[in-house]
Amino acid sequence: MPTAQSVALAEPTINVRHRWTASIVLVNVGINAAFFGPIQVLLGQQAMTFNADEKEGILALVTGAGAAVSLVANPLFGTFSDRTTSRFGRRVPWVFIGALLGTIGLVGLAGAPSVAAMTLLWCLVQLGCNGALAATTAAIPDQVPVRQRGSIGGLASMGTVVGILVGAAIGAVVSGNFALGFIICAIGLVVGMVPYLFFANDPVLDAREKSPFRWVSFIAGFWISPRRYPDFAWAWITRFLVNVGNHLVTLYLLFFLTDAVHHKDPAFGVLVLTGIYAVLTLITAVIGGRWTDKVGRRKPFVIASSAIIALAALILAFFPTWTGAIVGAAVLGIGYGVYLAVDFALLTQVLPSSASRGKDMGVINVANSLPQVIAPIIAWPLVTLFGGYVTLYVAAAVIGLLGAVFVVKIKGVD
Numbered sequence: 001m002p003t004a005q006s007v008a009l010a011e012p013t014i015n016v017r018h019r020w021t022a023s024i025v026l027v028n029v030g031i032n033a034a035f036f037g038p039i040q041v042l043l044g045q046q047a048m049t050f051n052a053d054e055k056e057g058i059l060a061l062v063t064g065a066g067a068a069v070s071l072v073a074n075p076l077f078g079t080f081s082d083r084t085t086s087r088f089g090r091r092v093p094w095v096f097i098g099a100l101l102g103t104i105g106l107v108g109l110a111g112a113p114s115v116a117a118m119t120l121l122w123c124l125v126q127l128g129c130n131g132a133l134a135a136t137t138a139a140i141p142d143q144v145p146v147r148q149r150g151s152i153g154g155l156a157s158m159g160t161v162v163g164i165l166v167g168a169a170i171g172a173v174v175s176g177n178f179a180l181g182f183i184i185c186a187i188g189l190v191v192g193m194v195p196y197l198f199f200a201n202d203p204v205l206d207a208r209e210k211s212p213f214r215w216v217s218f219i220a221g222f223w224i225s226p227r228r229y230p231d232f233a234w235a236w237i238t239r240f241l242v243n244v245g246n247h248l249v250t251l252y253l254l255f256f257l258t259d260a261v262h263h264k265d266p267a268f269g270v271l272v273l274t275g276i277y278a279v280l281t282l283i284t285a286v287i288g289g290r291w292t293d294k295v296g297r298r299k300p301f302v303i304a305s306s307a308i309i310a311l312a313a314l315i316l317a318f319f320p321t322w323t324g325a326i327v328g329a330a331v332l333g334i335g336y337g338v339y340l341a342v343d344f345a346l347l348t349q350v351l352p353s354s355a356s357r358g359k360d361m362g363v364i365n366v367a368n369s370l371p372q373v374i375a376p377i378i379a380w381p382l383v384t385l386f387g388g389y390v391t392l393y394v395a396a397a398v399i400g401l402l403g404a405v406f407v408v409k410i411k412g413v414d
Contacts, residue, residue, distance in 0.1 A: 090142075314394065
């Protein structure tokens, strides 16, 4: 049995309780509402108020800059949480700090007077929310045994998808009043965080278990050698590619409905499509998570779900109608739900060290954040210069399928 001093670093063996799981779901709802309400609708609407003719470029600038900040925030906050010896635990203080910064940024966005201010405030939101996300993500391998990770990963993904749906609902309900939308997102972030603060049951790291701090080791620790940990490297590449494809599909959804589908109410259209996507993602995330735990295999589920996600992109590419968008959203939900649950479980099984779970999961989360930087760089010229949305969505499908191919390189997980 682990001693009291080693509990924080031990491999978990006891199943987590329902209230802990519920708190993880809720904090994911809050964080993702704060992310995707602005990304899906509010930032696009705000960009149009500054310059409607350059809305794609403004949105690409703002989201790209914010995503660049998230590249640093995820592993940095994760590393800080790994070394935290607070009596509240390693992860809880950083969830609180991150949510606070995110809330300040969202409230500031409501009154942003310029594109520059909009960009800086969105960077603050990304800094805070990614910091909170890094801490909560690390809490799962901290406290959930391997046999339960598919199921808990599915439920955590459910929180992610509900957050996306809530964000889209906020964008539709405020009817173009993006300032009010940002305020509602801030409230959602706070409300989602509170239960986790009370039910986290975060193991306390004894100060004697913390290695001495050295700047060289601290900086070098962010590099995880692909040669030494090849499974971790391939898992990172797989997640990166699938997320690039997914972001290419969703980044310009508001503009796709406006300019290609010619929907009369694009914001409401985003809500409808997100609702269809969310419901199917919720169902398949839970089913996929439990199924993968039951059979004890991960890779076949990741390969199949990645291929389904690519199919969704192709449907949007070649059927740019409202019906095509609905079918594409449904197919995307089916694929992405399974992917979220199973790929997360796979990733937690290839982490290099229990002492650096926060940092390592932060590095994994870069594979979620970096696509937010890459996707606008790829998407803007494809849409404006090289064939429009057909080219964009075909590229998304090809990139996503590469993720399915590379997952077979992982040897330590079936």
